[in-house]
Amino acid sequence: MPMLSDPSKRYTPFQPVPLPNRQWPDKQNSKPPIWLSTDLRDGNQSLANPMSNEQKMRFFRHLVQIGFKEIEVSYPAASDSDFAFCRELQYGGEVPDDVWIQVLTPARADLIKRTFEAVAGLKNVIIHMYNATSCIFREVVFNNNREQTIQLAVEHTKLVRELAEQYAASHGTNFRYEYSPETFSQTETEYAVEVCEAVKKNWLGGKASVWADGRKEERIIFNLPATVEVCTPNCFADQVELFCRSISEREKCIISLHTHNDRGCAVAAAELGCMAGADRIEGTVLGNGERTGNVDLVTLAMNLYSQGTHPQLDFSDLFSVVDTVVECTGLPVHPRHPYAGELVFTAFSGSHQDAIKKGFEAQAARERKGDVRWNLPYLPIDPADVGCTYEAVIRVNSQSGKGGIAYIVKQAMALDLPRRMQISFYRVIQIRSETSGKEMTTKDITTAFRQTYHLGGSVYDGRIVLKSFTTMDLRTPAESIPSTPDLSPSEPRPHSRMASLSLSAGRPEASPSPDRTAHDNLNPAPKRLTAKVLVDGKLRDIAGEGNGPLSCFLDALNADLGIQLSIREYTEHAVGAGSDVKAATYVELIPPEADSRDKTRGGFWGVGVDSDITASGLKAVLSAANGYLDDKKIEIQDV
Numbered sequence: 221m222p223m224l225s226d227p228s229k230r231y232t233p234f235q236p237v238p239l240p241n242r243q244w245p246d247k248q249n250s251k252p253p254i255w256l257s258t259d260l261r262d263g264n265q266s267l268a269n270p271m272s273n274e275q276k277m278r279f280f281r282h283l284v285q286i287g288f289k290e291i292e293v294s295y296p297a298a299s300d301s302d303f304a305f306c307r308e309l310q311y312g313g314e315v316p317d318d319v320w321i322q323v324l325t326p327a328r329a330d331l332i333k334r335t336f337e338a339v340a341g342l343k344n345v346i347i348h349m350y351n352a353t354s355c356i357f358r359e360v361v362f363n364n365n366r367e368q369t370i371q372l373a374v375e376h377t378k379l380v381r382e383l384a385e386q387y388a389a390s391h392g393t394n395f396r397y398e399y400s401p402e403t404f405s406q407t408e409t410e411y412a413v414e415v416c417e418a419v420k421k422n423w424l425g426g427k428a429s430v431w432a433d434g435r436k437e438e439r440i441i442f443n444l445p446a447t448v449e450v451c452t453p454n455c456f457a458d459q460v461e462l463f464c465r466s467i468s469e470r471e472k473c474i475i476s477l478h479t480h481n482d483r484g485c486a487v488a489a490a491e492l493g494c495m496a497g498a499d500r501i502e503g504t505v506l507g508n509g510e511r512t513g514n515v516d517l518v519t520l521a522m523n524l525y526s527q528g529t530h531p532q533l534d535f536s537d538l539f540s541v542v543d544t545v546v547e548c549t550g551l552p553v554h555p556r557h558p559y560a561g562e563l564v565f566t567a568f569s570g571s572h573q574d575a576i577k578k579g580f581e582a583q584a585a586r587e588r589k590g591d592v593r594w595n596l597p598y599l600p601i602d603p604a605d606v607g608c609t610y611e612a613v614i615r616v617n618s619q620s621g622k623g624g625i626a627y628i629v630k631q632a633m634a635l636d637l638p639r640r641m642q643i644s645f646y647r648v649i650q651i652r653s654e655t656s657g658k659e660m661t662t663k664d665i666t667t668a669f670r671q672t673y674h675l676g677g678s679v680y681d682g683r684i685v686l687k688s689f690t691t692m693d694l695r696t697p698a699e700s701i702p703s704t705p706d707l708s709p710s711e712p713r714p715h716s717r718m719a720s721l722s723l724s725a726g727r728p729e730a731s732p733s734p735d736r737t738a739h740d741n742l743n744p745a746p747k748r749l750t751a752k753v754l755v756d757g758k759l760r761d762i763a764g765e766g767n768g769p770l771s772c773f774l775d776a777l778n779a780d781l782g783i784q785l786s787i788r789e790y791t792e793h794a795v796g797a798g799s800d801v802k803a804a805t806y807v808e809l810i811p812p813e814a815d816s817r818d819k820t821r822g823g824f825w826g827v828g829v830d831s832d833i834t835a836s837g838l839k840a841v842l843s844a845a846n847g848y849l850d851d852k853k854i855e856i857q858d859v
């Protein structure tokens with residue numbers, strides 16, 4: 221088997237700058253940095269097929285919409301289309317007054333001149349000039365010593381200054397200047413400071429600039445790139461802190477970071493770099509860029525957001541951002557991409573689902589009391605904040621548990637299953653998902669639910685269908701005495717002393733009467749129930765007695781159809797509100813032959829939903845009874 225070769229012979233460990241009294245580890249990022257999007261420059265230059273100007277325009281508009289105030293739009297001297305894009309922005313009047321257009325140029329006179337031609341007439345422009353300063357670039361790429369490298373930067377800074385003054389006067393443009401000691405993180409930090417000092421001296425020249433709008437701009441942007449990420453983020457933060465402490469006139473410098481992701485730590489490097497004193501971040505939304513990409517601004521912004529700091533970028537519709545990036549760059553977004561990936565708010569595994577479901581319930585309870593602070597297991601932010609619906613939060617496959625399945629039933633059908641029924645239905649879904657080997661969609665789950673509990677119209681009706689019923693109180697009200705119902709654990713609340721319902725048309729004629737049902741529950745009285753039921757398609761009259769409608773109904777099933785079942789568990793809750801309120805009833809029925817194993821495993825669950833609470837209970841009984849008949853393949857007797 222091939223082995224990785226010995227890396228110690230080939231690779232040299234990074235040598236951190238000594239910074240024994242570093243301050244950044246105790247700092248926190250509690251305000252957003254100035255953001256610059258370089259999607260249209262660094263992002264674009266890394267694509268096999270660079271964006272068309274149409275795509276760039278679409279992307280540009282979206283960046284403005286998100287709230288970027290500084291956007292690097294091109295390397296105008298690179299190509300006619302890069303040049304033309306700047307002109308299109310200008311002619312089209314596309315740039316809002318408060319947005320700064322940034323353009324990149326190397327320290328080459330011809331290319332700097334071309335860059336100014338490209339931006340002529342735009343209102344606010346940042347000219348961004350770069351030259352690499354690290355030892356390997358000095359020696360191998362430029363064949364320059366330290367002094368010559370400084371000279372390259374200084375001479376071309378002077379040219380930028382001269383042209384900026386000219387164009388400000390002739391075109392009314394406001395200029396700012398950004399200088400990047402490219403490969404900063406591989407450059408000796410004290411030398412990078414030396415280069416920047418020389419650049420600053422020649423840009424500011426000891427005086428503030430007064431630009432076309434009369435603004436006095438004294439500040440220069442020093443952009444410190446991790447052109448290639450070569451060290452751990454803490455070492456980068458040390459370099460940034462050392463730079464910030466060493467540069468003179470710190471108040472006249474905006475310290476910007478431009479991290480790449482070669483080691484997968486660009487976000488961490490940018491975050492620690494801000495703790496170390498940086499004011500500004502350059503990156504791309506969703507992290508496209510050279511090699512492993514630029515730092516991902518969505519992740520950085522949403523990380524801040526999750527700590528309670530508004531990033532001043534609007535990612536409330538993150539899916540539309542993903543769409544723009546995918547359509548313009550042609551690159552897919554990983555389903556696990558932080559915040560933006562299709563699966564990042566989704567839990568498949570049972571214990572995660574269980575915790576999330578409980579978390580949502582607890583969160584809703586807190587919110588009802590006015591506490592809206594987000595505190596949910598496994599979900600660092602509310603998915604709704606980035607435009608994600610809760611449907612995506614829990615998805616079911618063979619790794620899922622009862623909690624997640626119950627969550628979906630609750631979301632999709634407004635049915636809040638009792639715990640033991642959740643366990644029972646989980647087994648149904650587990651078998652189906654293992655058989656198919658696939659994810660169970662919400663539709664798969666609700667269909668399985670309707671089939672299992674014979675809910676939802678004729679398609680899934682069971683062998684016995686309730687058509688109508690009448691209940692009658694066998695005692696006068698004067699004879700009523702408060703007592704506990706005989707059903708276990710409790711008799712449901714019958715809805716009236718004399719009720720008659722026809723169920724054939726779907727909606728029953730009677731409506732719930734909460735006061736009387738509560739009263740009846742405390743005053744159970746002998747009752748008689750007669751019902752019309754379809755049994756295997758044949759209409760039958762059945763009748764039974766008991767001290768509540770459900771016990772009457774069970775008595776009728778036993779007496780007239782030979783089906784012997786008793787209630788082990790009963791629960792109910794309201795569904796909806798106002799005049800549309802319905803009752804959902806859940807019963808667990810057990811046959812007399814249930815042995816101890818059956819009892820542990822659970823009996824037969826049923827659910828009924830109706831605007832009449834008695835009808836809902838009777839339907840629940842039939843739902844469970846039909847399950848029992850199917851499972852045990854019972855012949856229905858003609859008693």
Ligand SMILES: CC(=O)SCCNC(=O)CCNC(=O)[C@H](O)C(C)(C)COP(=O)(O)OP(=O)(O)OC[C@H]1O[C@@H](n2cnc3c(N)ncnc32)[C@H](O)[C@@H]1OP(=O)(O)O
Binds near residue numbers: 262295297299327
């Ligand atoms: C880290 C970054 O992302 S930097 C930005 C990188 N982006 C791009 O390169 C995209 C746009 N670039 C281009 O289209 C082209 O490279 C151009 C138009 C700028 C220049 O093209 P060419 O003149 O053909 O030069 P080419 O790219 O082959 O080589 C670069 C030359 O510029 C020099 N150079 C490279 N960077 C710089 C710089 N920042 N400042 C001054 N000179 C530089 C190199 O040393 C080399 O000089 P040499 O010809 O004397 O050896």
Ligand SMILES: CC(C)C(=O)C(=O)O
Binds near residue numbers: 262324403445448
């Ligand atoms: C031009 C510079 C800022 C750059 O893109 C880099 O160093 O990665």
Ligand SMILES: [Mg+2]
Binds near residue numbers: 480510
């Ligand atoms: Mg870059």
